[in-house]
Amino acid sequence: MNAKIVKLPWFENLLNLTVLALLALICAFPIVHTLALSFSSASAAAGGRVTIWPVEFTTQAYRFVLDNPAFIRSFGISLLRVVVGVPINMILTILVAYPLSRSSTEFRARGFFAWFFLITVLFSGGLIPWYMVIRQTGLIDRFWALIIPGALPVLNTILLANFFRGIPKELEEAAAMDGAGHWTILVRVLLPLSLPILATLTLFVAVGHWNSWFDGLILMNAPAKYPLQSYLQTVVINPDPRMLTERDLALLQLISNRTTRAAQIFIAMVPILIVYPFLQRYFTTGIKLGSVKG
Amino acid sequence: MSSKRKIWREIPLYTMLAPAVVLVLVYGYAPMVGIVMAFQRVLPGRGIFGSPWVGLDNFAFIVSMPNILQVLWNTVRIAGLKAVAGVVVPVAVALMLNNVTSQAFKRTVQTVIYLPHFLSWVILAGIFVDILSPSEGVVNLLLRQVGLRPIYFLGDDKIFPWTMVGTDIWKTFGFGAIVYLAALTDIDPTLYEAAVVDGASRRQQTRHVTLPGIAGTIIMLSTLSLGNILNAGFDQIFNLYSPIVYRTGDIIDTLVYRIGIVNYQYGVATAVGLFKSVVSLLLIGLAYKLAAKWADYRVF
Numbered sequence: 001m002n003a004k005i006v007k008l009p010w011f012e013n014l015l016n017l018t019v020l021a022l023l024a025l026i027c028a029f030p031i032v033h034t035l036a037l038s039f040s041s042a043s044a045a046a047g048g049r050v051t052i053w054p055v056e057f058t059t060q061a062y063r064f065v066l067d068n069p070a071f072i073r074s075f076g077i078s079l080l081r082v083v084v085g086v087p088i089n090m091i092l093t094i095l096v097a098y099p100l101s102r103s104s105t106e107f108r109a110r111g112f113f114a115w116f117f118l119i120t121v122l123f124s125g126g127l128i129p130w131y132m133v134i135r136q137t138g139l140i141d142r143f144w145a146l147i148i149p150g151a152l153p154v155l156n157t158i159l160l161a162n163f164f165r166g167i168p169k170e171l172e173e174a175a176a177m178d179g180a181g182h183w184t185i186l187v188r189v190l191l192p193l194s195l196p197i198l199a200t201l202t203l204f205v206a207v208g209h210w211n212s213w214f215d216g217l218i219l220m221n222a223p224a225k226y227p228l229q230s231y232l233q234t235v236v237i238n239p240d241p242r243m244l245t246e247r248d249l250a251l252l253q254l255i256s257n258r259t260t261r262a263a264q265i266f267i268a269m270v271p272i273l274i275v276y277p278f279l280q281r282y283f284t285t286g287i288k289l290g291s292v293k294g
Numbered sequence: 295m296s297s298k299r300k301i302w303r304e305i306p307l308y309t310m311l312a313p314a315v316v317l318v319l320v321y322g323y324a325p326m327v328g329i330v331m332a333f334q335r336v337l338p339g340r341g342i343f344g345s346p347w348v349g350l351d352n353f354a355f356i357v358s359m360p361n362i363l364q365v366l367w368n369t370v371r372i373a374g375l376k377a378v379a380g381v382v383v384p385v386a387v388a389l390m391l392n393n394v395t396s397q398a399f400k401r402t403v404q405t406v407i408y409l410p411h412f413l414s415w416v417i418l419a420g421i422f423v424d425i426l427s428p429s430e431g432v433v434n435l436l437l438r439q440v441g442l443r444p445i446y447f448l449g450d451d452k453i454f455p456w457t458m459v460g461t462d463i464w465k466t467f468g469f470g471a472i473v474y475l476a477a478l479t480d481i482d483p484t485l486y487e488a489a490v491v492d493g494a495s496r497r498q499q500t501r502h503v504t505l506p507g508i509a510g511t512i513i514m515l516s517t518l519s520l521g522n523i524l525n526a527g528f529d530q531i532f533n534l535y536s537p538i539v540y541r542t543g544d545i546i547d548t549l550v551y552r553i554g555i556v557n558y559q560y561g562v563a564t565a566v567g568l569f570k571s572v573v574s575l576l577l578i579g580l581a582y583k584l585a586a587k588w589a590d591y592r593v594f
Contacts, residue, residue, distance in 0.1 A: 008393055008496045016393050023387065024406040027468065030421045031409070033432055037424070048435045096314045099307040107307050108300075116315070120322035123575050126567025127547075128554045129328025132342070133321060149321040152314045182306040211414035214529070218555055229416045236420045237533050258424065265420040272412050279412060280405060 031269070038062065038262035045258045061263035071264065073224065074231035077143070081227055082209045085147045089205040090198070092152045093160055098186045100157065101164035121154050134219060145219040146212070146227060153208075156201045163197050164190055200282035203275060210271055228268055236261050332568045336560035345561075352565035361544070368455070369545040372526040375459045377519045383463050384470025385512060389500060391471060392478050407468030415465075419533035422461055423448065454539040462530060473515070474508055481507035510590075517585040521578035524570050546570050 008016060032052045037045055041056035049055045065071055096117065104110045124130070130149075139145035167190060175189050191198070216230030223234065327342075332352055334345040356362055387407070394400045410418065425431045426447040434444040447457040485503045494502065528547035535543045546566060554563025 007395065012496075013393070016390050017399065020387075020390055020394065020399075020403050023467075024403045027407045027410060027464065030425050033425060034421050046430070048430055048432070051432060092314050092317070095310040099311050102307065107304055109304075113311060113315075117318060120318055122578055123326070123571055124322075125325025125328050126564055126571055127550055128560050128564045128567060129325035129331060130321070131555070132328050132331070132560070133324045136341075137320065148317070151317055182303075182310070186310075207412055211412075211416075213414060213416045214532075229414055232420065233416045233533065237416060237423065258430070261420060261424065265417055268417055269413060276409065276412065280408065 034262045035266055037259055038266050040259060042259055061259040064260055065263045065267065074226050074228045078210060078228040081146050082206050085209045086202060086206050088147060088151050089153055090202055093157045093201060096152065096157045097160035097164055100161040117154050131218065140219055141221050141225060146215055153205055160197060163194060167193055196282065203279050203282060207272060232264060232268055236264055329564060329568050331561050332565035334561050352561045355562055356566055365544050365546060365549050368542055369524055369526045372455050372458055372545065373523050376462050379459055379463050380466060380470060381512060381516050383467045385474050387467055387471040388474035388478060389504060391475055392504065408472060410465040411469040415529035415533050418465060448534055449538055451539045451542040454543045458531060462527060474511060477508045477511040478504060513588050514585050517581050517588060520581040521574060523577055524574050
């Protein structure tokens with residue numbers, strides 16, 4: 001579309017580019033700085049000599065963190081959470097999106113079920129009743145507490161149902177002529193045509209699982225069961241002295257607390273950075289479907 | 295088709311829905327039943343069936359709390375400021391990106407500014423607590439080098455709300471910008487061509503074609519954010535606040551957390567939560583009505 005765009009006068013153009021470059025710098029700086037800190041020596045970090053480049057390069061902080069069984073364990077729990085949680089999220093999303101995408105003549109209770117699910121987005125019992133129900137169902141301190149209560153991402157379901165509805169009806173009708181039932185239409189006709197949006201939603205729920213911290217924090221009593229972000233919350237953000245072992249206390253004095261914090265934060269970011277190129281690729285698709293319906 | 299055969303044909307649809315329906319009944323609707331705790335003095339171990347009813351005592355207690363109005367005001371203030379900045383900044387950035395002719399530059403900037411959207415507030419709090427620290431944080435070191443006094447971004451209750459707004463914008467503006475940028479690409483290209491024929495400058499194009507083209511999206515998103523006026527951002531504030539900034543930084547959600555999860559006053563915490571849910575629901579209802587009216591928006 002550039003052809004029909006008149007160019008800005010050169011000074012305005014320069015200003016525009018400068019401001020955008022500055023904004024990008026402001027976004028990148030805290031992350032780059034954290035990375036630089038994590039590879040710097042304790043004395044350089046404490047002396048405020050680190051900005052965007054490691055000073056007195058060392059991997060000591062990473063060795064300390066990766067030697068910590070509690071950190072490794074919580075990293076493992078987070079990975080497991082993604083591996084187990086994402087397929088469950090996606091299967092339920094698809095199974096609910098299909099009936100909701102039917103016309104109300106084809107599925108007479110469609111309106112009822114659409115509201116049945118939507119109401120839970122609009123209104124909730126609040127934190128305490130939610131917690132009590134999870135306790136009543138025996139999930140406290142169990143890994144499944146991180147998976148089951150949020151297993152149906154309702155908004156994603158609505159997105160997918162809307163997407164299904166946008167697929168030309170003729171394809172389904174042709175399949176139905178050949179005797180295909182609902183399951184066949186869903187699996188053989190709709191799903192193959194929905195791969196990009198399914199990829200988008202998969203990435204989004206994966207990031208969501210990886211980033212969740214609050215449920216782990218309040219649903220797990222034993223810190224040994226914390227996923228990584230809950231672990232970081234208690235170790236890096238709100239350090240609880242009871243959480244530190246004697247080994248930690250002794251070692252922390254050897255290397256700067258600050259560089260270890262940076263290393264832990266950076267390790268927690270790595271999975272996001274790995275999937276980021278894919279996230280970006282599907283980003284526009286996802287957003288266009290989500291916020292700005294045509 | 296006869297009604298019997300119709301039901302037959304619908305059975306697979308019910309099968310598909312069944313697991314999710316059970317799940318939502320338990321974890322979505324059962325907590326709504328738990329709201330009755332707002333009218334009980336919840337005793338440990340007795341649950342919602344054994345605890346005594348206390349009528350509106352919990353609500354009376356909330357109203358008598360000395361800081362309740364302050365917390366309510368903090369919530370609305372922080373959420374309101376975020377909502378305003380959350381429209382202005384992304385729209386401005388989207389318009390600026392739209393003016394960029396070099397695709398490589400545009401893509402690079404976009405790549406960098408969306409990234410924070412995908413990082414959790416735990417990670418970001420870890421980063422911000424470090425760089426905003428008055429003693430060793432890099433931001434204050436830079437300020438000192440320019441000869442300014444250090445700013446207590448997270449420790450001064452006059453500054454704390456602004457730190458929340460600023461860091462929230464930092465995290466979300468890139469994502470917001472792409473939403474508006476997506477809306478920009480839907481604008482009919484012939485409008486630009488017509489403007490060129492009429493001799494419009496770049497700035498006039500922006501004013502008379504681009505802005506009106508995304509006005510619908512702007513109105514829709516700002517209206518919908520009305521429903522969030524009691525959501526000042528629990529994840530962010532919980533990870534960045536401390537007792538020294540409670541005066542301006544404590545919000546409804548953090549208060550509920552401390553009353554309920556820390557102090558085990560389930561009845562009171564549920565009552566505060568109920569107040570929030572009801573007000574939010576009313577606002578969401580209003581927002582959707584307005585959005586439907588002004589921007590022709592529908593959920594389904």
